[in-house]
Amino acid sequence: MTQDSTAVPGKFISFEGIDGAGKSTHIAFVADLLRARGKSVVSSREPGGTAVGEKLRDMLLHEKMHLETEALLMFASRREHMAQVIEPALARGDWVISDRFTDASFAYQGGGRGLNRAKMEALEQWVHPHLQPALTLLFDVPLDVARARLDATRTLDKFEQEKVDFFAACRTEYLRRAAQFPERIVVVDSTKSIEETRATLTGILEKLL
Ligand SMILES: Nc1ncnc2c1ncn2[C@@H]1O[C@H](COP(=O)(O)OP(=O)(O)O)[C@@H](O)[C@H]1O
Ligand SMILES: Cc1cn([C@H]2C[C@H](O)[C@@H](COP(=O)(O)OP(=O)(O)O)O2)c(=O)[nH]c1=O
Numbered sequence: 001m002t003q004d005s006t007a008v009p010g011k012f013i014s015f016e017g018i019d020g021a022g023k024s025t026h027i028a029f030v031a032d033l034l035r036a037r038g039k040s041v042v043s044s045r046e047p048g049g050t051a052v053g054e055k056l057r058d059m060l061l062h063e064k065m066h067l068e069t070e071a072l073l074m075f076a077s078r079r080e081h082m083a084q085v086i087e088p089a090l091a092r093g094d095w096v097i098s099d100r101f102t103d104a105s106f107a108y109q110g111g112g113r114g115l116n117r118a119k120m121e122a123l124e125q126w127v128h129p130h131l132q133p134a135l136t137l138l139f140d141v142p143l144d145v146a147r148a149r150l151d152a153t154r155t156l157d158k159f160e161q162e163k164v165d166f167f168a169a170c171r172t173e174y175l176r177r178a179a180q181f182p183e184r185i186v187v188v189d190s191t192k193s194i195e196e197t198r199a200t201l202t203g204i205l206e207k208l209l
Contacts, residue, residue: 010090011208012131014101016174017139018167019160020146022190022197026139027099029198030205034095037209042089045099047077050084061157068119071109075123078102082128102128103136103177103185108159111173112166135208137201138178139190143167 013030017023027043034041048057056077060070078101089096102124109115141149143164150160178185186204190197 008087008090009093011095011134012086012090013095013097013208014103014133014136015097015099015139016101016103016107016136016185017141017190018107018143018146018170018174020148020150021139021141022149022194023137023139024099025194026137026197026201027097030097030137030201033202033205034097034209039209040092040094042085042094042096043099044081044085044096046081046101046104047074049077049081049098052080053077056080061159064158067109067113067115070113071105071115071120071123074105074109075127078105079127082131086131098133101133101136103138103174106177107170107173111176112162112170114169132181132184134184135204136181136185137204138174138185138187140171140175140187141190143171145191 015023015027015030031041031043046053047060048054056073059065060073060077065073081098086096086098105123106117106120110117110120146167147164150156154160175187178187188197188200188204192200
C-alpha cells in the first residue's frame, strides 16, 4: 500500500539516502518543479519539522544514547511531525516533501546500528499505521562518493562521523527496502551530474502529477 487508505487529497513524497548521497541538493528543485505545476508544497524534514521535533533533532544528532532511545526519539519526532505537519497538509490537498521518513529508521537504526526489525515495524505500526509515502526517492551512491561529498562540504554530525561499515549497512538496508517495496521506492543513481539527476527526477514526478 502506498500513501493513505483513507484517500486524502494531497501527496506525500520522501527523500532518502546515506549522508552525502545528494538528497538535500535535489529537494529544492523538486519543490520548485511541483510549485511550477500549480501544487501547494510543504517542505519538511526528519528528525525535525516541528518545534518539538527540532529539539529532538538537536539531541539525536549530537548526543550519544542507547540505540533503542535513539529509535524511540526518531519515532517520537515522527509522531509529532505526522500530527502537526503531514496529516493536516495532506488533508488540505497540499503536497508534502520530507527530507527523510521511516525508511531512514530502518536503514540507520536497523541496518546501521542493528536494531531488531520487528521492533521497528512495531513503531511504524504505532506511528503511521495507515500512511506510507506515495513516492520515495532513494538517492544511491557508492560509499566513497558519499564520503568525498561530505568531507568537501561540512562539519560532520554524530551520524556523519560513523565509519564506512555503518554506511555500508545503511545502504544495504535501503536497497533491501527498495526491492521489498518497488511500487513505492524509486532508486535514483546519484553518481550522475546534478543536471542529469534533475532530468531523471522530472520524468519520475511527471507520472505522479
Ligand atoms: N549529483 C551530484 N554530483 C556532484 N555533486 C553532488 C551531486 N549531488 C550533490 N552533490 C554535492 O554533494 C554535497 C552533498 O550533497 P547533499 O545534497 O548535501 O547530500 P545529502 O543531503 O544526501 O547528505 C553537496 O555539496 C552537493 O553539491
Ligand atoms: C529520520 C532519521 C534520520 N536519521 C539520521 C540520518 C542522518 O544522518 C541524520 C539527519 O540528517 P539529514 O536529514 O540527512 O541532515 P543533513 O542533510 O543536514 O545532514 O539523522 C536516522 O538515523 N534515523 C531516522 O529515522
